[in-house]
Amino acid sequence: MCGTLRQRFDIAPDADWAAEIDPRFFGRADAYAFARAGIGRISVGAQTFAPQVQAAIGRIQPFAKVAAAIAEARSAGIGRINLDLMYGLPGQTLDDIAATVAAARRLAPDRVAMFGYAHLPAMLPRQRQIDASKLPGAEARFWQRALAHDLWVEAGFDAIGFDHFARPDDSLAIAARAGALRRDFQGFTDDRATTLIGLGASAISQFDGVIVQNEKHVGRYRMAVLGGELAGTRGVRRDAHDVAAGTVIERLLCDRQVDVAAIAAAHAMTAEQICHDPALLDDLAGQGVITRNGWSLAITALGAPYARLAAAAFDRYRAVSRGQFSAAV
Structure with missing residues (x-):
C-alpha cells in the first residue's frame, strides 16, 4: 500500500509515515515489512494491562505480548512509539490505572493517548458483550483520568490537550508549546496540512x-x-459559521485558551453569533472550569478534564447529536 501511494502521489522525502497496530498480531516479519515501507512511528493499542479488565472487554493481551511487539518494532528501526490507553473501562479501578501507567512507562513510549471509554453499543455492536453495570460512573471516571494525568506528568511527560501526553522533545509537545497543535478526527496532531484524504472503508x-x-x-x-x-x-x-466555530473549538482544545471575538471578526461574524450556549460558559466560569475576560476564554488547570464541555458551548449540533458520542469526561 505504501508503495502504491508513492507511485500515485508526490510525497515529500521527510514525510512522517505512521501506522496503528494490534500487538496481538504483530511480529518480527510485520515489523520489518513496516520498516521497509518507510513507517517510522507506530501507535500500539494497549488499552489496559489489568487482566480482569482485559477479560471484561474481551481483549486479552498480556504486558509481555505488547512489550514484545514494541521490541520487534524498535529492532526493525521503527523508533517512535505511541501508546493508546483507556480509562472508564468495566471494572477498572484507580489501582488498575496506576499499575497500567507504571507498566506503560517501562515501554518508554514517546506519546501516550489516555482515552475515556465511550460505551455506544447502538453504534458499535461489538460493545454489546460488555456489562454496562460494571462501567465506572462519572465521578470515578473523573478521578481515573486525574490520576493518569498526574502520573504521566510526574513521569516527565507534557500534558497535551486534554487526553494526550508526550515527551518534551517529541514533535507533538514542541507543536503544543509553539501554539501550532491541531486536532483532527483521530486526536491531537502536529500535522499542519489543510487537506486530509482518507483511503479505505469508513475513512x-x-x-x-x-x-x-x-x-x-x-x-x-x-x-x-x-x-x-x-x-x-x-x-x-461546512458553512462560514461551522468554520468559525470549528476554529474556536480547535484552539480552545489545543491551547486551552481562545479569543473568540478575534476569530469571529476574521470570519465577518460576532462572538455572539458563534457561541451556541452562552449560559453554559457562564455556568462553567462560575464553577471555576474556565476564566473569562469578555470573549477571551481560558480553561483552568482544575477545568482541564472538562475542556470538551467548554468547547460544546460553540457546537450548534450538540442538541441533535446528544447521546451519539462520547462523554465529556
Missing part, C-alpha cells in the same frame, strides 16, 4: 469546507472503488 476526508466519509462496509467499499465510483457515501459542507 474520513476533509478539504475545501467539505467533510466526507467513505462507505463503512468493506465489501461495498471495494465494489465502489473497483467499479470506478467514488467511495464517499455521506458528507457535509
Whole structure:
C-alpha cells in the first residue's frame, strides 16, 4: 500500500509515515515489512494491562505480548512509539490505572493517548458483550483520568490537550508549546496540512469546507472503488459559521485558551453569533472550569478534564447529536 501511494502521489522525502497496530498480531516479519515501507512511528493499542479488565472487554493481551511487539518494532528501526490507553473501562479501578501507567512507562513510549471509554453499543455492536453495570460512573471516571494525568506528568511527560501526553522533545509537545497543535478526527496532531484524504472503508476526508466519509462496509467499499465510483457515501459542507466555530473549538482544545471575538471578526461574524450556549460558559466560569475576560476564554488547570464541555458551548449540533458520542469526561 505504501508503495502504491508513492507511485500515485508526490510525497515529500521527510514525510512522517505512521501506522496503528494490534500487538496481538504483530511480529518480527510485520515489523520489518513496516520498516521497509518507510513507517517510522507506530501507535500500539494497549488499552489496559489489568487482566480482569482485559477479560471484561474481551481483549486479552498480556504486558509481555505488547512489550514484545514494541521490541520487534524498535529492532526493525521503527523508533517512535505511541501508546493508546483507556480509562472508564468495566471494572477498572484507580489501582488498575496506576499499575497500567507504571507498566506503560517501562515501554518508554514517546506519546501516550489516555482515552475515556465511550460505551455506544447502538453504534458499535461489538460493545454489546460488555456489562454496562460494571462501567465506572462519572465521578470515578473523573478521578481515573486525574490520576493518569498526574502520573504521566510526574513521569516527565507534557500534558497535551486534554487526553494526550508526550515527551518534551517529541514533535507533538514542541507543536503544543509553539501554539501550532491541531486536532483532527483521530486526536491531537502536529500535522499542519489543510487537506486530509482518507483511503479505505469508513475513512474520513476533509478539504475545501467539505467533510466526507467513505462507505463503512468493506465489501461495498471495494465494489465502489473497483467499479470506478467514488467511495464517499455521506458528507457535509461546512458553512462560514461551522468554520468559525470549528476554529474556536480547535484552539480552545489545543491551547486551552481562545479569543473568540478575534476569530469571529476574521470570519465577518460576532462572538455572539458563534457561541451556541452562552449560559453554559457562564455556568462553567462560575464553577471555576474556565476564566473569562469578555470573549477571551481560558480553561483552568482544575477545568482541564472538562475542556470538551467548554468547547460544546460553540457546537450548534450538540442538541441533535446528544447521546451519539462520547462523554465529556
